[in-house]
Amino acid sequence: MSVIRINHPTRDSAPGKSYGRAHMATKFPPAPKVGMVSLGCPKALVDSERILTKLRSDGYAMSPDYAGADVVLVNTCGFLDSAKEESLEAIGEAIAENGRVIVTGCMGNEADLIRERFPQVLAVTGAHQYEAVVNAVHEASPPIPNAFVDLVPEGGLKLTPRHYSYLKISEGCNHRCTFCIIPSIRGDLVSRRIDAVLREAEKLVAAGTKELLVISQDTSAYGVDVRHEPRNWHGREIRTHMTDLASALGDMGVWTRLHYVYPYPHVDQVIPLMAEGKLTPYLDIPFQHASPKVLKAMKRPGNDAKVLARIHKWRDICPDIAIRSSFVVGFPGETEEDFQYLLDWLEEAQLDRVGAFRFEPVEGAVANDLPGAVPEEVKEERYARIMEKTAAISAAKLQAKIGRILPVIIDEIGEADEEGSIGGTARSQADAPEIDGNVFLRDLQDSHPDAKPGDIINVLIEDADEHDLFGAPAGK
Ligand code: SF4
Numbered sequence: 001m002s003v004i005r006i007n008h009p010t011r012d013s014a015p016g017k018s019y020g021r022a023h024m025a026t027k028f029p030p031a032p033k034v035g036m037v038s039l040g041c042p043k044a045l046v047d048s049e050r051i052l053t054k055l056r057s058d059g060y061a062m063s064p065d066y067a068g069a070d071v072v073l074v075n076t077c078g079f080l081d082s083a084k085e086e087s088l089e090a091i092g093e094a095i096a097e098n099g100r101v102i103v104t105g106c107m108g109n110e111a112d113l114i115r116e117r118f119p120q121v122l123a124v125t126g127a128h129q130y131e132a133v134v135n136a137v138h139e140a141s142p143p144i145p146n147a148f149v150d151l152v153p154e155g156g157l158k159l160t161p162r163h164y165s166y167l168k169i170s171e172g173c174n175h176r177c178t179f180c181i182i183p184s185i186r187g188d189l190v191s192r193r194i195d196a197v198l199r200e201a202e203k204l205v206a207a208g209t210k211e212l213l214v215i216s217q218d219t220s221a222y223g224v225d226v227r228h229e230p231r232n233w234h235g236r237e238i239r240t241h242m243t244d245l246a247s248a249l250g251d252m253g254v255w256t257r258l259h260y261v262y263p264y265p266h267v268d269q270v271i272p273l274m275a276e277g278k279l280t281p282y283l284d285i286p287f288q289h290a291s292p293k294v295l296k297a298m299k300r301p302g303n304d305a306k307v308l309a310r311i312h313k314w315r316d317i318c319p320d321i322a323i324r325s326s327f328v329v330g331f332p333g334e335t336e337e338d339f340q341y342l343l344d345w346l347e348e349a350q351l352d353r354v355g356a357f358r359f360e361p362v363e364g365a366v367a368n369d370l371p372g373a374v375p376e377e378v379k380e381e382r383y384a385r386i387m388e389k390t391a392a393i394s395a396a397k398l399q400a401k402i403g404r405i406l407p408v409i410i411d412e413i414g415e416a417d418e419e420g421s422i423g424g425t426a427r428s429q430a431d432a433p434e435i436d437g438n439v440f441l442r443d444l445q446d447s448h449p450d451a452k453p454g455d456i457i458n459v460l461i462e463d464a465d466e467h468d469l470f471g472a473p474a475g476k
Contacts, residue, residue: 031061032141035069035098037090040077042215042259042434044105046168047128048075051104054134059143066097070141071122073133078106078185080362091118100140104133106185127186128171161411163454164211164433165204169197169245173217174224175301177288178367179328179359182217191223194240195231198248210454211255211280211409213432214245218301220262246270250278255409255456257432259284262301263310275318280429283314284324290345291338294331297370311349322430324353329386330379331359333372339382343389352397353436354390358383391466398437398464401428405474408439410455421446426459428469437467447473 034055038048051073052062063069072094076087087107091114094101101121103114108126115121123136170191173183201212216222223229223240230237238244242258243266249256250273257280261267267283274281287307289295314321329339346354358379361368374382408426411433416422422445431437439459444451451457463470 031059032070032143033061033063033068034137034141035063035066035072035094036075037072037094038075039087039090040075040079040083040105042166042213043168043217044075044077044127046166046215047105047130048073049166050130051075051133054130055137060137060141066094069098069100071100071102071137072098073137074101074103074105076103076105076107078110079182080360082360084110084363088114088117091121095120102133102136102140104129109185161453162208163409163411164213165209166213166215167197167201167204167249168192168215169219169222170216170225174221175218176299176366177301178297178299178370179331179362179365181362181364184364186217189218189221189225191225191240193231194223194238194245194248195233197245198233201249201252205252205254208454209254210456211257211433212249212252213257213259214249215259217260218262219258219260220264220267221301242266243269246273246279255280255429257282257284259432261285263307264301268310268314271314271317271321274321281318281321282324282429282432283321284432287325288328289331289334289338289342290327290349291334291341294334294338294342297333298328298331298367308345308348320429322352323349324355324432324436325351326355326357327386328357328359329382330374332367332370332374334359334374334382335372339385343385346386346389346393350393350397351390352430353394354386355435356383356386356390395464395466398466398469401461401469402464404461405458406439406461406469406471407456408441408459408471410441410444410451410453410457411438412453413444413451414441424451426457437469439469439471442470442472444473447475 036048036052038045066072074087074091074094076090077083078087084107091101091103095118099120103121103124106127107114108124108129111124114124122140125132125136170189172187172189174189176183204212220242222242222245226240228239228241230239233248238248246258258270261283263285270279273279288298288300311323327342359374406428408428410424410426412425414423414425421443424441424444426439426441427433427436428439431439441459448455448457458474459471460474461469461471
C-alpha cells in the first residue's frame, strides 16, 4: 500500500505566467490548486494519473501540501479491511489538515460509511468515475475560464518516474475468486479499445517512457468481452487480444512487461516474442496456490494441472524468462499436506520472484464463510516457511547471474562516496519497479558521466544477495 502525494507538477507551467511581450501579456488569476492523496495498487495509481491529467488540462494547478490546496482528492483502496482502514485514516487526515475533501476510488461504493464518519466530505465518487470526480472538483473549486489547456505533457501527468509508465488495458474482472471482492466493486471485464491503448503507449514512449508495464485485473482475458474485435492500427488489422497487443507493443522499442497474466493456453504464444527480444522476458502470474484442492476452493482462473510442464517449456524457449508470482497461505481449508504441496511445487517451479500473503478475510468475500479457518499462529508459521523457501530459491538464482553481463535500466543516480565515485540504482529485465529487486551499481559515472534515469546500459554482475544484484558498468 503506498501513499503518493504530488510534490510538484511535471513541468513548470503554472497558469498565470505571462508569455510574449509585456504590453501584450494577459494576466490570469491564480489557478485553483488540487492536492492528491493516492492509495492502493498500480491500477488505482493509473486512475489518479488520469484524474490529474484531466484536471491539469482543465486549468488546475497541483498543490504539494494540504495548506496550499483549494480542495484535496483522496483516491481510496478498499481491497482489504486493512486497506479500508488506511483509506479512512487518510480521509480523516485530509479533513483535519485542509477540510475541503473529495473521496474517490474503490471505497466510493461505501459512500454511506464515509459520510457517516466524515459528514463534512464534499463528495464521494466510485472507482473509474472520472467524469464524476472531475465534476465534483469543478463544483468545489471552479476552474478559471480560458485557462491554459495545452500544458499537459504529451504522456499526461504521471505519478511514476518519467521513464516507466503503467498502461491499463481493461477494467473489472469476469472471475469470482472467492477471496476477492474486486468484481463486486469494479464490475465485469471491460476492455479498452486496442487502438486507444496503443495510441496511449506511443504517446508515453514519445514523452520519454522507456518501460511499459501492462496492467489489468486479468491481462490474459483482454478482449474477451468484445469477442476480440479487430481494429485498425497503422493500416493493419489487429485483434483486441493479449497476443496482438504484446506483439504491437513489442514493436515500440522499449521494455514491455506483462503483469497479472493467467496461464491460459495462448500465453505460450508470447514466449517466442520474449526470446526474440521484442518483449521483456518477464511474466507476472499470480498463481496464489498450487494445491488443486485449494485452487478449486479459491475458484482461481487458469487452474491448469500442467502448468509446471509449461513453465519448463517456456524456459526451454526463453531461458532468461523471469516469472514472478504471489501466493496466499492459510486459506480456509488449507491443510499441512496442501501447504507442503505448495512448497514442493515451488521447488520444482523455481520461480524468480515471489510475494506471499497470509489469508485475510475481506468483508463481503465468499471465502470468509468457507470451513476450515486456519489459526493465526499456523498462518504465521507457514508464512515464515514459504518466505524461507522462496528466499533460498531467489538467492540461488541470483548467484547464478554473477559474472554475466546484463542490460539494466537506471532508476536513480546515487551520491558520491568517500572516494568521490558515483553509483546508481537500476533494475534488470527480471525486476519490475516497486515490487522486485534492484541492481546496485558502482562507479557508474566514471564510465557514463551523462547517465540519467531511464538509460539502459550493460552491467557486469559482481555479487548478489537474496533479492538484489550488485555490479559495475561493462564498458561505455
Ligand atoms: S482474477 Fe480473481 S483475484 Fe483477480 S480480480 Fe478477478 S476475481 Fe479478483
